[in-house]
Every structure is written in structure tokens, then in C-alpha cells.
Amino acid sequence: MDVTSTWTDERVELLKKLWASGKSASQIAAQIGGVTRNAVIGKVHRLGLSGRGKVKSASTSRPRRAKTEAAPAQPRAQRPIKVAPISMVADAEPTDVVLPSINEVAIPPSERVALVDLRESMCRWPIGDPMTSDFGFCGGGAVAGLPYCAHHCQIAYQPVADRRRERRAS
């Protein structure tokens, strides 16, 4: 089950959306989950939408570095963090409760909608495990331009709750 280890359409969609929204790679990675900012950036490059024309460092010459693999460099740990936000349906995050109305309360099975019954204007918020029979979607009225309903949008597109800090975008 590599649902959380592969770039699916939905993930790429979200990636594109967030990237186009001006979000930083780290933030996108943090939201999508399971991927580091490097993965996000790498995917972005592969998709061909690298410099969206918003990055200031455009004239930074990068004369590739000589990858001289010979010396036994000490193993360094940068970001071993890897979390799957898919589980945040039942658990927000170890951060802190900022939104008062996003307290997930487990959508009743009768509310869930099967993939075949999903419409374009319906919330495509996944509930349960994709490989389990109880898997379904929210099915609520999706916000225009977004794949989720207003309720799940708050969860999916979490605000700048604990994100490091408002970085300068100079």
C-alpha cells in the first residue's frame, strides 16, 4: 500500500494548487505529508513548473558541484520526520488546537459517499482506509475551486497554526 508514498493525481493536484498559491515547498510538504520539501521541490521540477516567476533568486548561478564521492563523510540527520496527515481525520496534530470548529467528530457511515457516487461539486475528503470497505468520501458541498467542503477545507488547508513563522517573502 504505497498510497502515501507515491505521487497520485490528487497529491499532484494539491501540490500544483499550493505551489501556485505561493506556498513554500516546506509548507506544501508539511501539508501533503509523507514527503519532505525536497521531494516536493523535486516533483515540482519534474512537473516542469519550477520557477513560477515568484522566486527572487533567479540569477543565482549554480555551477553544479563536483560530487566527489570518496571521503567517508559523517552521517548527518537533517529531517527524518515523516508523518501521514491522512490520519488527521481522527487526530488533528500534535501541535495545538487553534480552530474551534475543526474538531473532527468522525463522519457517520451514512454520510460517506462512494467514489462512484462522487460528483464534481462534492467534497472528496477521504474517510477511512482506501483499502477497507468502510472507505468513503465526505460528499458534502465542495467549495468552488476546491476539492473539499468548507469544513474539510479548514482541515486540509490548515492555517499558519504552528508553521515556523511568517517568513518574509522578499
Place this chain on the structure above:
DNA sequence: CCCTGATTCGC
């Protein structure tokens, strides 16, 4: 010091 994106390279 922190983070940003960009590129290269190994798997």
C-alpha cells in the same frame, strides 16, 4: 541562525 528554491546525483 533560520529558511527559501534550484540543481545534481544515486537509487
Place this chain on the structure above:
DNA sequence: GCGAATCAGG
């Protein structure tokens, strides 16, 4: 194709 490592700049 994917992601870590690395670089270079702000």
C-alpha cells in the same frame, strides 16, 4: 520517476 544531498542566496 522519486527523493536525499547539496548548493547558493536572502
